Amino acid sequence: MTDSIVFFHNPQSRARIVHWMLEESGADYRTELLRFDRNEHKAPQYLAVNPMGKVPAIKHGDTVITEAAAICAYLADAFPAANLAPPVNSPERGTYYRWMFFGAGCVEPAFVDRMFKRPQVDRPGALGYGSYEDTLQALETALKPGPFILGERFSAADVYIGSQIAWGMLAKALEPRKIFQDYVARCGERPAFQRAAAQDEKYMKELQQA
Numbered sequence: 001m002t003d004s005i006v007f008f009h010n011p012q013s014r015a016r017i018v019h020w021m022l023e024e025s026g027a028d029y030r031t032e033l034l035r036f037d038r039n040e041h042k043a044p045q046y047l048a049v050n051p052m053g054k055v056p057a058i059k060h061g062d063t064v065i066t067e068a069a070a071i072c073a074y075l076a077d078a079f080p081a082a083n084l085a086p087p088v089n090s091p092e093r094g095t096y097y098r099w100m101f102f103g104a105g106c107v108e109p110a111f112v113d114r115m116f117k118r119p120q121v122d123r124p125g126a127l128g129y130g131s132y133e134d135t136l137q138a139l140e141t142a143l144k145p146g147p148f149i150l151g152e153r154f155s156a157a158d159v160y161i162g163s164q165i166a167w168g169m170l171a172k173a174l175e176p177r178k179i180f181q182d183y184v185a186r187c188g189e190r191p192a193f194q195r196a197a198a199q200d201e202k203y204m205k206e207l208q209q210a
């Protein structure tokens with residue numbers, strides 16, 4: 001598809017993950033900033049894009065994609081020249097899916113529960129992520145061979161998991177173990193990450209001034 005992408009963004013949100021991913025993918029995109037302080041994300045025009053009234057979202061042609069992990073996976077496939085996902089049917093594809101979905105299904109709720117100090121449940125086995133400790137252990141397993149989740153090959157799974165680990169440490173939802181710090185530092189060396197981060201700083205100023 002050759003249409004340009006519309007990126008619904010707020011620099012103080014999970015949309016930063018997608019911003020980085022857009023930069024990695026080489027996609028042509030334009031950004032629409034949504035101000036939380038003016039509730040622009042709950043306005044009818046935006047609810048027509050994402051009924052959750054949340055960012056990130058992208059629109060590619062007539063297709064809307066929401067959910068940061070889904071957007072990362074979509075962009076990796078839509079822009080194959082950037083080589084951000086292993087080929088379908090390759091063994092690596094399984095590993096890629098495994099950790100991408102683990103990020104969305106386990107890491108995300110484990111970190112958010114931790115951040116909000118939500119009480120432990122009686123039956124952790126009924127929680128998708130089991131326990132915070134098990135989730136961290138599994139993350140370490142994913143990162144240990146290194147340098148990235150698929151070894152030498154950087155992928156969209158690193159954009160997603162790397163962003164979560166960075167955010168988790170910042171929000172004190174994740175112990176700053178060395179393996180996490182080193183991984184985040186490696187991710188931070190990506191020129192695409194740096195371009196998105198620099199642009200996000202500008203957006204933050206823009207939003208503060210207006």
Ligand SMILES: N[C@@H](CCC(=O)N[C@@H](CS)C(=O)NCC(=O)O)C(=O)O
Pocket residue numbers: 012013014015041052053054055056066067068069
């Ligand atoms: N499951 C969504 C979560 C998106 C999300 O919660 N975004 C927050 C910002 S980080 C948001 O838009 N919050 C505004 C609100 O819900 O009012 C994803 O992974 O993309």
